[in-house]
Structures are given as C-alpha cells and as structure tokens.
Amino acid sequence: MIPIILDMDPGIDDAVALSIALSNPSIDIKLLTSVAGNVGVDKTTNNLLKLTTFFHQTQIPVAKGAAAPLKKDFSDAAYIHGESGMPGYDFPQVTKEAIKLDAVTAMAEELEAAIVPMTIVATGSYTNIAMLIQKYPSLLHKIEKFVLMGGSLSGGNVSSVAEFNVFTDPDAADIVFKSGVPIVMIGLDVTLKALLPFETIDAIGSQGEAGEMLQKVMTAYGDTAEGGKPMHDVNTICYL
Numbered sequence: 001m002i003p004i005i006l007d008m009d010p011g012i013d014d015a016v017a018l019s020i021a022l023s024n025p026s027i028d029i030k031l032l033t034s035v036a037g038n039v040g041v042d043k044t045t046n047n048l049l050k051l052t053t054f055f056h057q058t059q060i061p062v063a064k065g066a067a068a069p070l071k072k073d074f075s076d077a078a079y080i081h082g083e084s085g086m087p088g089y090d091f092p093q094v095t096k097e098a099i100k101l102d103a104v105t106a107m108a109e110e111l112e113a114a115i116v117p118m119t120i121v122a123t124g125s126y127t128n129i130a131m132l133i134q135k136y137p138s139l140l141h142k143i144e145k146f147v148l149m150g151g152s153l154s155g156g157n158v159s160s161v162a163e164f165n166v167f168t169d170p171d172a173a174d175i176v177f178k179s180g181v182p183i184v185m186i187g188l189d190v191t192l193k194a195l196l197p198f199e200t201i202d203a204i205g206s207q208g209e210a211g212e213m214l215q216k217v218m219t220a221y222g223d224t225a226e227g228g229k230p231m232h233d234v235n236t237i238c239y240l
C-alpha cells in the first residue's frame with residue numbers, strides 16, 4: 001500500500017483521478033484536501049465530499065484548504081469544469097462534513113503521525129503544499145515525494161507558456177520547486193499525450209453506476225483535444 005495525501009481542485013479530471021485512486025487497492029488515501037482552482041474552494045471541498053459519499057468512502061477525512069493563491073487574485077476555470085466544478089450527474093446527498101482542521105494543519109498532523117514518509121499528490125494549484133513547506137519545515141523529511149500535475153515542457157494551456165495549476169499560483173509553485181523535496185512533475189508535455197478517446201468515454205457509461213457517473217461528468221468536461229479528452233490529473237494516479 002502506498003500511503004498518500006491527495007490535494008485537489010475537483011474539477012472533472014480531478015474527480016476521475018480520485019475515482020481511480022479510491023478503487024485501487026494499492027493506494028491508501030490518508031487525507032483528501034481541497035484548494036481553490038477549477039472552481040472556488042467551497043465547491044472543490046463539496047465535490048470531494050460528493051465523491052467520498054458516492055464511493056462509500058466517507059471514512060477518508062476531507063480538509064478544506066486555501067481559498068486563494070498566496071499573492072495573485074484567484075480566477076477559476078468554470079468555463080472548462082462548469083459552475084459546480086463537477087456537472088452532469090446528480091450526486092447523492094453529502095452525508096459527512098469536512099473536518100474542522102484546515103488542510104495545511106491536517107497535512108502536518110498526518111505527516112507527524114506517519115511511520116514511513118508519505119507521498120503527496122497535488123492536482124490543483126500548489127497553494128496548500130507551499131503553505132505546508134513554509135509553516136512546517138521540520139516535517140519535510142516525512143514527505144517521500146511530491147507527485148504534481150502541472151507545468152509543461154511544451155507550451156501552456158492558459159497562455160502560450162503557462163499551465164493552469166502553476167499559472168493559478170506561481171508563487172506557490174516557486175516555493176514547491178525550490179523546497180528540496182523530491183518531485184515527480186507530470187506536465188502538459190505528458191498529459192496531452194494521454195487522451196481518453198471519445199468512444200471510450202461513451203463505452204464507460206455502461207460499466208455500472210460508477211461508469212454512468214464518470215461518463216456523464218466526462219461528457220460535461222470542456223477540455224478536449226484531437227481525438228479525445230486530456231484527463232490531466234489521472235496521470236498522477238497512473239504514475240503511482
């Protein structure tokens with residue numbers, strides 16, 4: 001089992017990544033944390049809770065994180081992920097609230113208690129993990145590595161050079177990349193090669209309740225490329 005903390009901004013590709021992680025027996029999600037990104041942090045938090053409820057995994061704690069980048073003004077990607085951040089499917093009523101601890105404190109407590117160093121996967125902007133690095137430098141040795149969806153070696157998606165997660169909070173990205181913690185960066189140069197074909201998205205719809213949910217939210221996903229849809233964040237879980 002790989003013990004991980006998963007920091008996300010669901011967001012449709014985040015939701016697909018979490019669905020796969022929740023269903024993979026070798027991944028042990030110790031903590032889910034939300035961050036403002038694709039949509040505001042209240043919505044990303046609620047979307048995490050919707051997914052843990054849908055998959056009957058409400059034992060996994062969800063902690064609410066940063067509502068805005070460290071310095072920049074926040075601007076979302078609702079034009080890609082819809083106003084709710086996870087449109088297209090009528091999720092069951094959320095049965096459990098986020099924990100009282102904020103994301104950074106919850107991360108620190110998980111790392112403190114960890115017997116072996118943990119992997120932190122971030123699929124939204126890096127605001128929470130930058131704050132963790134700044135506030136708890138004595139805990140960095142408890143982080144085995146960061147696995148980050150973000151950045152690019154081959155051009156951007158919000159400008160000619162900028163990728164959305166880094167663009168949303170470049171000051172946080174600077175702190176993370178200079179932290180000294182081992183990093184696996186999965187940028188657009190990777191994720192734009194791993195497209196989910198349209199016919200596969202349709203075929204998933206007949207794979208039970210989860211398949212129906214995933215097919216509906218992925219159909220609502222506004223990020224498309226030639227021949228399919230880039231499920232950027234899913235690549236972090238595939239890497240694990």
Ligand code: RIB
Nearest residue numbers: 011013014123164165232
């Ligand atoms: O650039 C792609 C990234 O931005 C993905 O994490 C997607 O969910 C959005 O947050």
Ligand code: CA
Nearest residue numbers: 011014123124
């Ligand atoms: Ca994301």
